[in-house]
Amino acid sequence: MKKYLKYITIIALGAVVFSCDNYVDIKTEGRLIPEETENYRFLLNNSATLDITYGNVDVASDDISFQNEAQTTALGASDYLRPFVNQYKWANQIYFDGELDYNMNTMYTALYNANIVINEVMQSKEGTEAQKLAIKGEAQVHRAYIFLTLVNVFGKAYDATTAATDLGIVLFTTPTVSGDIKRTSVQNAYDIILSDLNDAVNSGLKPINSGNNVAFPSRASAYALLARTYLYMRNYPKALENAEKALAIQSTLNNLEDFEFSTFPGRRLDRELILSKFNGYSSLTYAPQILSLSNELIDTFDTNDLRYVLFTQPSSTFSSDYTIGRTYSKEGLTGESRNGGPTVPEMMLIKAECLARAGSGEAAMAEINKLRQKRFRASEYTAMTATDNKDALVKVLAERRRELMGSSGFRWFDLKRLNKEPEFAKTITHVFGTESFTLAPNSDRYQMPYAPIYYDYAPNLQQNP
Template sequence: MKKYLKYITIIALGAVVLSCDNYVDIKTEGRLIPEETQNYRYLLNNTYTLDINYGALDVASDDISFQNEAQTTALSASDYIRPFVNQYKWAEQIYFDGEVDYNMNSMYTALYNVNIVINEVMKSKEGTEAEKLAIKGEAQVHRAFIFLTLVNAFGKAYDATTAATDLGIVLFTTPTVSDDIKRTSVQNAYDIILNDLNEAVNSGLKPINSGNNVAFPSRAAAYALLARTYLYMRNYPLALDNAEKALAIQSTLTNYEDYEFSAFPTRRLDRELILSKWNGYSSLTYAPQILSLSNELINTFDTNDLRYVLFTQPSSTFNSEYTIGRTYAKEGLTGESRNGGPTVAEMMLIKAECLARAGSGEQAMTEINKLRQKRFRAAQYVAMTATDSKDALIKVLAERRRELMGHGNFRWFDLKRLNKEPEFARTITHTFAGQTFTLAPNSDRYQMPYAPIYYDYAPNLQQNP
């Protein structure tokens, strides 16, 4: 077993063993072999490992602004928060020497689990072929989410003309503890993502999973992630097709007015959530000051918008010395971290964007207004209009930014893909401790750097510029 795998693959193997030792046989050579079909089901029941996302990338986007002097002082003094400050500054190095990227580790831990299932379940004993195929399909949805998230965190935005040579991510597709750690291309990642999801939609998954089962992939989730994938690829016809397929299965929206004075639904009760992928305790759940929202974002809200009313609070709520701005604070309503899993609202936004890009601005606005109607008190709702399809696209993208703020990486990934279009490309400026930092469109800083510790064990892992 190669020493340099200690911080990626071996951590993943250890997590699998610790979480599943009630269900599987550990052979003497150390390989984990569940053997019976039902044991692969138990592996996928380990939602603590699989219901995860890569946290904190919101901090690097234009949605966040550390405006208060006292806030800057507090953030500078915290070792826990320092990596997020480095992301805010788009630093060349996010983690100190010797520190691991716990978000990345958790993703590769989950990947190890699902690769076991994908590679072995069809050869398992005592299950029907239909049961095995559906279990494999679940694992493929999980793997697709992992790869799609990581390639957008560490790789370049998808560009059909360069994706075959653009550096992507490490693509383990087997439960290996011996492979070399090297990055492949962005195109390689998307090829696996699309293959996994296209197989998953035909694998016999349940149409919808909800309640306690919302962390288990469904057919709606597979279509939803296909829609997200094609959106990031800027393949708008296929993004539209798959968003509509997801919405044909699951389309319920939550009326926020119903929860203005009562408990807001947790993910278990959230009828809009198609697949739970939360950011967990390793990111920002208990550091709300990190999600201090930019004035630019806040100023796009109608103050009657219940997303503004319910999900943002004056920064002074968290510290009396923070006298400027508002902070994203949905965690205070639900007691849970942010969720980056696909939702009905996201699918509606993808549908609207694709319609606007196809020249159907009126239909795009119809879709947006169906969503917005559930985000305002009935007495204060006013339908949004657009002068043409171009205006509709601008308004859809602004609505997407409001709806998905703070959810986990959406704005950062949108900035990356929209930078490919000159009319939407933008330069971002952050100020911290008296210094000004600038991020140009398509900058290399849009690719997160790998923590230095991995180069002690993976010398062939290529670093981002």
């Protein structure tokens, strides 16, 4: 007997409930089989499912330090925050037996929806070929983002010499919930990511989406994710090419001085945001505990830097028991969680890094200064200079760390890729109470372990060592 599901369209960042005449009936016989092109549009409007990232890995990086005694006591006693503590310790098991990895679950739910569109929209009825192609392109951007994020959480950093054999992630490319669940290679993941994004840039997407539509993929976002992908592959010429294409479409920066005494924009009004991908499972309520910044990071800031002034606060602001350090606090300004989507500053930083690596240190510093000018009061800004190309690269990477701190895994992913270069490889130490934990460059602990519960129905899923 045929069943019907009714979809309520959710537009971007606010739920809009349509009248009964505008509900969408979708046939289901084992999987969703819409017949009309419009139904696939409605499926992609479900941004509550698709506007999501994997945000828990920030605490594993060298940007975070739990240095207040009261803080470690509170974290150690909290069942809700236990996964963050385990990630901070680079533990062999992050989640209890029977406990879900909600970040991974939500991303695979989004993947299921994207796969329905990618596999079926071109055969749908009542739409033009151009409409179908653009809808498919949106879904391909979403799928590429999911695969790129997850392969950097659970797989090894991309290395052209070993990617074909390095374990990656489970790559569902059709809307299925059955079959033998196994991981494929890192190379397989990147092949699909690049294919999806290269299709998407030619699919007829709108050049820019902003405001209530910022969670919908645009052509700028497809180029931006290509730039990020090639950066993680350490293919710097291609990363530069695509960062410049993204910036040719969208290049507006926020001037932080404008917001020193006024409301800071959320994602709908953030002119720097190219595509929203927010971390819905890291409530700002817990940010003062789980986003306590390391002294090493804080010491890299000029105290006149408005990112320091606006986006960090003394830990004592949040608890009288906290007497040490500063905490990432941007979430308190926006009322929203962290965002892992591509931004204009990220593209500028990719462009600057690639220029420095190509021997154009002066051009790299010009790009960095263009960004930094918007991060200081005009009366206090002094241009940054570099002595040579290598010094330019070091300064660009330091600027990247400051600009992207606390933003859904950027630093963790950077550590993974930079460990492939001996001059940037780094040993990290985390202290938790009386315990000390050390992470060596290229350690297996850079690949997050899967939650044990998934082996109940995926016995052939290969675990990270």
